Amino acid sequence: MDRSKSLNSTDLINIGVFTAIIAVITLIVIPIGFLPVLMPLYCVFIPLFSGIPFMLFVTRVRKFGMITVMSILMALFLLCTGMGWYTLPLALITGFIADGLVKAGNYSSLKLSIAACSVFSLWCFGSYIPLIFMADQFWAENAQYGEEFINDSKDIFRLWMAPALIACCLVFGALGGVIGGRVLKKHFIRSGIL
Amino acid sequence: MLTVDRSFGFLDPRTKLLLLVTLPTFLLGGAGGEYLKPFCMGFSVLPFVLLFISRNYLPAVSGFLVFMLMQFAGMIIPRDAGGLVHNVFLILYEVLCLLLPCGIMAAFIMRTTTVGEFIAAMEKLKVPQFITIPFSVMFRFFPTIMEEYRSIGRAMKMRGITPGKVGIAGFIEYRIVPVMMSVVIIANELSAAALTKGLGGKIKRTCIHRLGFGFADFLLIALCVTALLLFVLSLFDVRLW
Numbered sequence: 422m423d424r425s426k427s428l429n430s431t432d433l434i435n436i437g438v439f440t441a442i443i444a445v446i447t448l449i450v451i452p453i454g455f456l457p458v459l460m461p462l463y464c465v466f467i468p469l470f471s472g473i474p475f476m477l478f479v480t481r482v483r484k485f486g487m488i489t490v491m492s493i494l495m496a497l498f499l500l501c502t503g504m505g506w507y508t509l510p511l512a513l514i515t516g517f518i519a520d521g522l523v524k525a526g527n528y529s530s531l532k533l534s535i536a537a538c539s540v541f542s543l544w545c546f547g548s549y550i551p552l553i554f555m556a557d558q559f560w561a562e563n564a565q566y567g568e569e570f571i572n573d574s575k576d577i578f579r580l581w582m583a584p585a586l587i588a589c590c591l592v593f594g595a596l597g598g599v600i601g602g603r604v605l606k607k608h609f610i611r612s613g614i615l
Numbered sequence: 616m617l618t619v620d621r622s623f624g625f626l627d628p629r630t631k632l633l634l635l636v637t638l639p640t641f642l643l644g645g646a647g648g649e650y651l652k653p654f655c656m657g658f659s660v661l662p663f664v665l666l667f668i669s670r671n672y673l674p675a676v677s678g679f680l681v682f683m684l685m686q687f688a689g690m691i692i693p694r695d696a697g698g699l700v701h702n703v704f705l706i707l708y709e710v711l712c713l714l715l716p717c718g719i720m721a722a723f724i725m726r727t728t729t730v731g732e733f734i735a736a737m738e739k740l741k742v743p744q745f746i747t748i749p750f751s752v753m754f755r756f757f758p759t760i761m762e763e764y765r766s767i768g769r770a771m772k773m774r775g776i777t778p779g780k781v782g783i784a785g786f787i788e789y790r791i792v793p794v795m796m797s798v799v800i801i802a803n804e805l806s807a808a809a810l811t812k813g814l815g816g817k818i819k820r821t822c823i824h825r826l827g828f829g830f831a832d833f834l835l836i837a838l839c840v841t842a843l844l845l846f847v848l849s850l851f852d853v854r855l856w
Contacts, residue, residue, distance in 0.1 A: 428745055430814045431806040437752025438802040442795070444753065445760050473791055477799070490745050494753065497746075501635055501721075502643065569702065608792050 428484055436487055439478040440494045443471045447498075461577065464549075464589040468542035472597020473604050475541060479534045480605065485524050488541060492516030495544050508547025515543040535598035542594030546586055552578045625668070628736035630832045631724045634661075637839040638720050641846075642713040650849055654842040656686075659712050661835075662719040669727070678719065685712050730755055735822045748814065752805065759801060760794065767793045 428436075450466045453459045482488065492512035499508045519537040526533030551559040556578060560571045626634075641655050659682060666675035685708055692704050730751050737747040771789055778786040813820065828836075845855070 430748060430809050433745060433748035434752050434806045434809060435802060437749035438756055438798060438805075440749060441753040441756035441760060442798065445757065445764075470787070470791075474795060477795060486745075490749060493746070494749055497750070498753075500640075502639055502717075504644065570705070604788065604792060609796070612796070 428486060428490070432482075432484060432487060433490075435478070435481050436491050436494065439474050440491050440498070442474040443491075443495065444498050446470045446474070447495075448502075451502075458573065458577065460574065461582070461586060461589070464545050464586045465593050467545050468539075468590055468594035469597045469600070471542070472538055472594070472599075472601035474601075475538050476534060476598055476601030476605050477609060479523060479528075479537065480609075482523060483528055485520050488519045488523065488537065489513065489516035492519070492541065492544055496547065499548060504548040507550040508544055511547045511550070512544045515540050531602055535595055535602060538598030538601065539591045539594035542590045542597070543587065545590050546583075549578065549583075549586055553580065553583050625829070625831060626665075626727075626835070627826055627828050627832045628728050628732050629740060629826070630828070630835050631728060632736065633836060633839050634720060635724055637843065638662075639717050641842060642717055650854060651842060651845060654838075654845070657838070658842075659716045662716045662723060665723055666719065669723075674719075678715070681711055725754060725757070729824075731822070732824050732826070735824045735826055738820075738822070739826060748809075756798075760798060763794050763797050764790070767797075 447467055450463060450470070453462060453466075478491070479488075492515060493509070496506075496508040496512040500506055519541040522533050522537040522540060552574065556575060560575065638658050638661070641651065641658050660679065663675045663678045663682070666678070688704060689708065692701060733751050733754070734747055737750070767790060770793075776786070776789050781789060848854070
């Protein structure tokens with residue numbers, strides 16, 4: 422095992438693999454957004470389901486920066502799916518904090534890993550930024566969705582929705598982390614895959 | 616399923632990367648709105664043109680026909696009609712004319728680009744390695760994950776494990792955990808393979824792929840850059856028409 426501080430190719434491959442899993446989960450969840458009423462539920466399902474891969478990923482993290490890189494990749498992935506660049510600065514900050522949390526626990530504390538999972542999940546909020554803070558401009562550009570869809574969405578995404586969604590990300594991220602931790606203990610540690 | 620021959624990767628990977636970002640920005644992100652509608656239409660048709668050039672005549676022609684049909688329907692159905700017909704039309708339009716081209720484009724790019732080409736292109740663009748390697752692994756892994764997921768789904772079905780029997784939470788556990796297990800094993804193998812290929816070493820890697828822009832590349836890059844420029848200008852209220 423390479424003990425140097427910088428990320429080596431094994432780390433980078435691990436990042437790629439787990440980012441791919443979380444990206445697939447995101448792709449599976451995205452179609453529920455066809456009904457605007459269900460759109461805020463992204464912040465519930467994505468953190469909840471990505472808890473298991475994320476916790477498994479954290480067990481393979483031994484260096485500072487891995488979660489930051491993962492967050493950047495998620496943001497780039499969202500860019501490739503047309504969600505805009507707004508996630509990128511957000512993901513940089515949350516990824517950095519999550520990295521700090523895991524490092525503070527010396528890469529072995531379950532509680533701090535769960536906290537990191539919860540902070541990492543905030544990237545979900547990135548795609549809502551234009552919906553909430555730049556609603557008029559955003560919907561002017563997306564007129565093809567039709568009046569009804571836009572009005573429904575405008576009704577839902579008021580300004581108070583922002584803290585609610587952030588809280589949602591944090592809570593369900595933590596819940597996903599707890600579930601992930603349990604699954605880890607139940608399956609992966611026992612079968613010796615870790 | 617697309618059956619794109621590898622030798623038909625006639626576009627430079629850098630062009631493909633640009634398309635991969637530009638297409639969804641305009642089609643799914645709806646950048647520019649009504650103002651850049653002509654560009655959007657062009658981008659919707661583009662994947663079918665590429666399919667046609669790479670000799671996938673049937674999907675290309677049928678996709679193009681569906682697109683024309685939807686445009687025609689859009690002319691017949693009045694915009695402000697409301698009601699069920701209009702909503703169904705909007706959903707269909709969304710899926711067939713906006714989502715489908717992006718999906719086809721992504722699939723086309725993934726089929727025609729080898730990992731080696733991709734990494735070579737990224738290195739030429741001076742993207743740091745900590746982005747290049749995970750990104751190429753990601754692209755390589757999408758099909759693998761889907762395949763594993765399907766196989767495990769079949770195995771579960773054979774053993775009679777359904778959401779009704781084990782509960783929804785249990786069902787998700789039965790599905791996700793085996794996928795993760797096999798993916799972790801594949802990841803370990805991949806790291807070993809990458810190590811033998813010298814990926815992540817300190818010495819600059821040489822590369823067998825010769826990358827260069829052709830006529831088609833210049834055409835598409837010009838198209839994308841124009842569209843993006845017009846979009847950025849329109850943000851500052853500079854409009855040509």
